[in-house]
Amino acid sequence: MSRVVVATAFGGPEVLAVVEQPTRSPGPGEVLLEVRAAGVNPSDWKTHTGAFGADPARLPLRLGSEASGVVAAVGPDAVGPAGPLSVGDEVIGFRLRGAYAAELVVPGRALVPKPATLDFDQAAGLMLTGATAVHALTAVGAGAGDTVLVHGAAGGVGQMLVQLAVAAGARVIGTAGPSGADVVRRLGGEPVGYGDGLAERVRAMAPGGVTAAVDAVGTDEALDTSLKLVADRQRIATIAAFERGAQAGVRVLGNGPGADPGTALRDAARLRLAELAAAGRLEVLVAGRYALDDVAAAHREGMAGHSHGKLVLVP
Known part of the structure; x- marks a missing residue:
């Protein structure tokens, strides 16, 4: 079982809750990621407020698209952009689904090595x-x-x-x-x-x-x-x-109506971003660190728009 954040309805931060959900074993090409920090982004609150659609059939909604953590288990042929993945690897995951969690199964292709120059909080805010x-x-x-x-x-x-x-x-x-x-x-x-x-x-x-x-x-x-x-x-x-x-x-640019999502370009940027951070040429400023149980407070701060840097959730 893993503690995860879900939106139980469409609305403000008050609809967010932390629940227990089962975690399966990783399959081919997948790994089990032990999350150390998850990045908070505008797309997350746009999801639960209904800005991207409010179909009740989608509820409860998992949130979070980026996280840093440690590989806890590896499925067959789990390979990331930098090569094969192993238990104990410190990694950054981007384009995840449900990253607001203590652990989750993710595709190996979504993971790149975490630069030693960044702590887990900083790493969780690098990729998006x-x-x-x-x-x-x-x-x-x-x-x-x-x-x-x-x-x-x-x-x-x-x-x-x-x-x-x-x-x-x-x-x-x-x-x-x-x-x-x-x-x-x-x-x-x-x-x-x-x-x-x-x-x-x-x-x-x-x-x-x-x-x-x-x-x-x-x-x-x-x-x-x-x-x-x-x-x-x-x-x-x-x-x-x-x-x-x-x-x-x-x-x-982005995920708005008629915008260019730049999916391939953004995915290709991940290793370069990690390299720049590893070389000390790219810094991530963390403006706020919240426990998973305080996700509503994190979203309120983010929605206020006054933070100078990234907000992260820590399981």
């Missing part, structure tokens, strides 16, 4: 935000010589955007509130306060122009500012403003 950032920066062609504007630079995805763009040789200007400016600066970006006059402030910082922009927040301000500053709309991407982004002709 990192792969999203890789997808966005690839879509806008960000690289050496570019000046990239990142909206929401102090958030989970924003922090990855800043670091990965800087590592690629770009100059990064990142929007943030007063409490997030130091985070952006620490990661190699140049913070700029959002709010009235944002476009003018960015122009003053980058008189030579902004060549690409990524919106990680989905506000009208983010898209309007990007459209004012970036001449080529194909070098603007949003991972949140799906309807407006499509109407404006910018790149719309």
Whole structure:
């Protein structure tokens, strides 16, 4: 048996409960993962609030798509992107189903080695935000010589955007509130306060122009500012403003209506993200650590949108 989080109905964090469910033995190509930490992401609360559909036949719903942990048992021919898996391997799992759990059976192909430079909490927050950032920066062609504007630079995805763009040789200007400016600066970006006059402030910082922009927040301000500053709309991407982004002709990425999910690209990014973290070139900032029983509190914090980093659940 394993303790797992389920949504017993569609609604706010109050619908979340921790229950006991049986755990089966891993089959061919699978492993039993002992979870040490699970990443909390917006897709998780969008699932239980019904934003992705509210068919009661889907209840109770398991939550969680990423986790770090230790391989506890191995089925026949269990192989990950880095090679065969063994009991005792410390790993990161991404594109999991039901990662809010003490243990679960997962496909071996979903697991990559955990870098020794990251603890389990940090590792649980690396892949979804990192792969999203890789997808966005690839879509806008960000690289050496570019000046990239990142909206929401102090958030989970924003922090990855800043670091990965800087590592690629770009100059990064990142929007943030007063409490997030130091985070952006620490990661190699140049913070700029959002709010009235944002476009003018960015122009003053980058008189030579902004060549690409990524919106990680989905506000009208983010898209309007990007459209004012970036001449080529194909070098603007949003991972949140799906309807407006499509109407404006910018790149719309992720799981929203009409968006490019970038599945193959995001999956291919996993080993590279682990390598960058292992080399000390990619950092995961953990903003909050919650016990599995406190999942509702974790979701309330995440839904408030004020965290500068990742939230994780610890079984």
